[in-house]
Amino acid sequence: MPSTAHIIHADLDAFFASVEQRDDTSLRGKPVIVGPGVVMAASYEARAYGIRSAMGGAKARRLCPHAVVVPPRFDAYVRASREVFAIFEDTSPVVEKLSIDEAFLDVRGLEHIKGTPVDIAQRLRREVRERVGLPLSAGVATTKHLAKVLSAAAKPDGLLVVAPGDEREYLRPLPVEKLWGVGPATAERLHRHDLRTVGEIALLSEDDLVAIVGRAAGRRLHALAHNRDPRRVRTGSRRRSFGSQRAMGRGPHRPEKLDAITVSLADRVTRRMRAKGATGRTVVLRLRFEDYTRATRSRTLPRATASSSEVLAALRGLLDAERETIDERGITLLGITVTNLARDDGQLELPLDEPSRAAIDSAVDRVRDRFGTRAMQRGALVRAGDRMAPWLIPGLDGVEPE
Amino acid sequence: MKLQTSSADLLAQVGAAARVASTRSAVQALSGVQVVAADGQAELRATDMEVGLRVPLPATVERDGSVVLPARLLLDVARVLPASDVSLELRPSEGDVEIVSGSARYHVRTLRGEDFPPFPEAGDGSVVRVPADAFVATVRKVERSASKDETRPILTGILVSASGSDLKMVATDSYRLSVKETKLESPLDGEFEANVPARALGELARLAEGADDAELTVARQENQVIFSVGGAVLASRLIDGQFPNYNQLLPDGYEHDLIVDSEEVRAVVRRMSLMAQKNAPLRLRFSEGELTVSAQTPDVGEASESLPVPFAGEAFEIGFNPEFLRDGLESVDSEQAKLRLISPLRPGLIEAADDSGFLYLIMPIRLNV
Numbered sequence: 001m002p003s004t005a006h007i008i009h010a011d012l013d014a015f016f017a018s019v020e021q022r023d024d025t026s027l028r029g030k031p032v033i034v035g036p037g038v039v040m041a042a043s044y045e046a047r048a049y050g051i052r053s054a055m056g057g058a059k060a061r062r063l064c065p066h067a068v069v070v071p072p073r074f075d076a077y078v079r080a081s082r083e084v085f086a087i088f089e090d091t092s093p094v095v096e097k098l099s100i101d102e103a104f105l106d107v108r109g110l111e112h113i114k115g116t117p118v119d120i121a122q123r124l125r126r127e128v129r130e131r132v133g134l135p136l137s138a139g140v141a142t143t144k145h146l147a148k149v150l151s152a153a154a155k156p157d158g159l160l161v162v163a164p165g166d167e168r169e170y171l172r173p174l175p176v177e178k179l180w181g182v183g184p185a186t187a188e189r190l191h192r193h194d195l196r197t198v199g200e201i202a203l204l205s206e207d208d209l210v211a212i213v214g215r216a217a218g219r220r221l222h223a224l225a226h227n228r229d230p231r232r233v234r235t236g237s238r239r240r241s242f243g244s245q246r247a248m249g250r251g252p253h254r255p256e257k258l259d260a261i262t263v264s265l266a267d268r269v270t271r272r273m274r275a276k277g278a279t280g281r282t283v284v285l286r287l288r289f290e291d292y293t294r295a296t297r298s299r300t301l302p303r304a305t306a307s308s309s310e311v312l313a314a315l316r317g318l319l320d321a322e323r324e325t326i327d328e329r330g331i332t333l334l335g336i337t338v339t340n341l342a343r344d345d346g347q348l349e350l351p352l353d354e355p356s357r358a359a360i361d362s363a364v365d366r367v368r369d370r371f372g373t374r375a376m377q378r379g380a381l382v383r384a385g386d387r388m389a390p391w392l393i394p395g396l397d398g399v400e401p402e
Numbered sequence: 403m404k405l406q407t408s409s410a411d412l413l414a415q416v417g418a419a420a421r422v423a424s425t426r427s428a429v430q431a432l433s434g435v436q437v438v439a440a441d442g443q444a445e446l447r448a449t450d451m452e453v454g455l456r457v458p459l460p461a462t463v464e465r466d467g468s469v470v471l472p473a474r475l476l477l478d479v480a481r482v483l484p485a486s487d488v489s490l491e492l493r494p495s496e497g498d499v500e501i502v503s504g505s506a507r508y509h510v511r512t513l514r515g516e517d518f519p520p521f522p523e524a525g526d527g528s529v530v531r532v533p534a535d536a537f538v539a540t541v542r543k544v545e546r547s548a549s550k551d552e553t554r555p556i557l558t559g560i561l562v563s564a565s566g567s568d569l570k571m572v573a574t575d576s577y578r579l580s581v582k583e584t585k586l587e588s589p590l591d592g593e594f595e596a597n598v599p600a601r602a603l604g605e606l607a608r609l610a611e612g613a614d615d616a617e618l619t620v621a622r623q624e625n626q627v628i629f630s631v632g633g634a635v636l637a638s639r640l641i642d643g644q645f646p647n648y649n650q651l652l653p654d655g656y657e658h659d660l661i662v663d664s665e666e667v668r669a670v671v672r673r674m675s676l677m678a679q680k681n682a683p684l685r686l687r688f689s690e691g692e693l694t695v696s697a698q699t700p701d702v703g704e705a706s707e708s709l710p711v712p713f714a715g716e717a718f719e720i721g722f723n724p725e726f727l728r729d730g731l732e733s734v735d736s737e738q739a740k741l742r743l744i745s746p747l748r749p750g751l752i753e754a755a756d757d758s759g760f761l762y763l764i765m766p767i768r769l770n771v
Contacts, residue, residue, distance in 0.1 A: 302550040302575075304681065313553030321428060345681040346768035347723055348747065349576045352557075352646040 006108040009147035013135040013156045015101035016041035022133045031067040038247035083132045096233045106233035143229035167227040172199030201225040245335025265336045266312040279304035280338035283314040290330035304342040307357045403467030404491040413480040415457045423473035424450035431517035434470040439463040453602045454637040470513040522637040529621045530592035538607045543582040546729045548600030549575035559641040565593035583759035594622035602638035656742040664739040668731045675724035677705040683721035683767040688713045720746045721767035730762035
């Protein structure tokens with residue numbers, strides 16, 4: 001066990017809402033919802049009324065009728081995120097970006113130049129506050145998992161540290177839901193066995209846990225409950241997937257609209273993949289229903305691809321198969337992920353009669369690189385209106401809450 | 403419906419039918435096998451709406467009727483039956499089928515029979531008889547080149563054409579193209595051309611390999627083709643659209659024509675492929691009198707091996723997907739293969755050197771990307 005807690009998990013508080021409050025002083029101290037429709041972010045004042053991210057707009061307004069709803073400004077969020085990450089990079093050479101608003105930093109070996117991990121975390125919070133004007137919470141621990149648990153517990157605008165040796169003591173009284181990977185379904189299974197705290201889980205053998213929640217989850221929970229998390233902070237773009245999603249309000253959504261959203265998501269994700277020279281074999285469709293349950297469906301293609309039309313065709317197949325479920329349960333979010341990544345292998349194609357997909361993709365990419373994302377649209381999207389446009393802003397990597 | 407059959411027959415026939423049953427249709431009945439007993443005979447049917455299959459089930463029928471059972475489950479049950487005999491009986495009031503073998507007793511709920519489509523009727527159109535061995539051998543030569551990518555439906559088929567004494571099949575997934583022309587011993591009693599899903603032909607080949615019939619029959623119709631062999635009937639939808647004009651894909655000429663020992667090259671490629679993982683290409687470097695095959699995968703390792711080949715001219719290196727290259731080399735029966743190349747970014751051709759009518763065109767991988 002390392003002699004100091006050297007992993008910092010840094011997480012911006014209510015990121016989109018905080019940017020809005022920073023830029024519009026009239027919003028400060030007020031419940032702010034970044035919407036419209038599904039809540040993309042809620043300020044802490046709004047959270048006090050029980051409003052949460054991903055909640056339906058109507059429900060949020062019912063909980064807090066005087067909340068201010070502002071439309072998202074992705075450009076501002078991307079800019080703020082870049083500034084914050086510049087501070088992270090100045091702080092430590094080992095920064096692992098998790099999303100637009102959170103990262104792990106490994107500050108091992110920096111004592112002589114930058115002080116103890118706790119000093120560093122405090123300075124990090126101060127600098128983000130002073131230089132970017134945003135509240136940042138941080139957790140400091142010996143493992144990634146615990147650091148993340150701590151930053152969540154420290155919110156809003158706080159810092160929590162657990163010294164080496166005290167980890168299991170800290171974890172013991174926490175509800176099982178705080179553990180990484182414990183969603184409603186796993187929590188429900190644990191509750192059925194009267195397991196509510198991490199301490200209660202820690203008393204079980206790995207085999208017993210596996211019997212309750214399954215092999216993979218059981219092994220992971222057993223390790224986490226004993227604060228065993230060997231994952232290192234990894235720098236750079238060791239990305240394992242490309243994804244994007246779009247939240248929708250309640251209410252029936254016509255199949256054409258869902259298709260238009262699927263098309264725009266496929267375009268956006270594959271364009272980013274092509275820009276990075278990446279291809280992927282597995283296409284995942286993610287759905288969230290009106291009752292907030294989720295489903296994921298995936299298809300693995302015969303070979304890795306970054307072609308818009310191939311990814312789209314796979315997604316359409318998956319979406320078609322879910323049509324009945326969507327009609328029954330209502331859909332509030334549609335997301336896609338391309339995973340099982342590989343480098344583009346440079347495999348050439350025979351010049352068959354049909355126009356080459358790669359040629360079409362690369363022509364569209366060039367037009368968009370030069371004239372902007374909106375310069376060229378698919379016919380299907382023109383009909384759906386330009387509400388899709390924000391989702392096609394280049395460089396919006398990581399606007400994927402969760 | 404009530405019948406008695408042998409556990410072995412049930413397993414064999416359900417095994418064939420289950421391969422055709424749908425694995426991901428919204429219509430649950432399509433994931434089932436229909437057991438039909440009528441006029442003292444029994445048969446099993448399955449379809450995913452693209453391919454349909456009827457296989458006879460040798461059985462003693464005690465009561466006519468038909469029922470749809472989940473294919474996967476029925477197959478699992480058939481695999482583990484304890485006795486050599488088994489009986490299946492529909493219990494209409496319970497909505498299940500009682501399966502009894504030895505002292506094991508199953509009650510398997512039925513799927514909605516009314517959702518199960520009728521088997522396609524062989525309509526008008528002539529029936530052509532084709533030697534089963536030649537047909538199967540030709541399928542096996544080209545099927546690996548057919549695309550598995552459902553987004554390019556035309557390429558998931560094998561273009562089959564037969565007339566006179568010529569049987570020809572073509573398949574391509576756009577990365578490689580296989581053409582096999584088979585000379586039949588005697589002229590056919592008719593002719594046909596069709597783009598048949600490779601999956602259907604694969605199943606047909608399996609059925610034919612398991613049967614003793616010397617011939618199979620082909621009935622080409624408007625939108626479908628119906629094959630029969632060994633008592634089994636396999637119907638398949640035909641693929642719409644124009645199959646690529648493959649003749650124009652074949653280069654007019656080549657820079658290099660090399661006669662190589664098929665088995666020697668195959669063995670080298672097989673050995674080197676082990677080190678071409680994670681999409682890494684196999685590199686073929688041609689220099690005066692020598693071919694060096696090498697592969698390298700970051701964090702895994704590398705390998706290289708040389709063999710003499712009659713190469714002359716300026717040295718060059720070309721990359722291929724190892725699996726595609728192996729598929730091509732393994733489809734060459736002749737002792738010697740002809741390797742025809744132009745340049746690192748142009749297609750290469752692998753041919754049987756004995757005029758056995760097999761061509762394999764393969765696109766390279768751009769190296770140093």
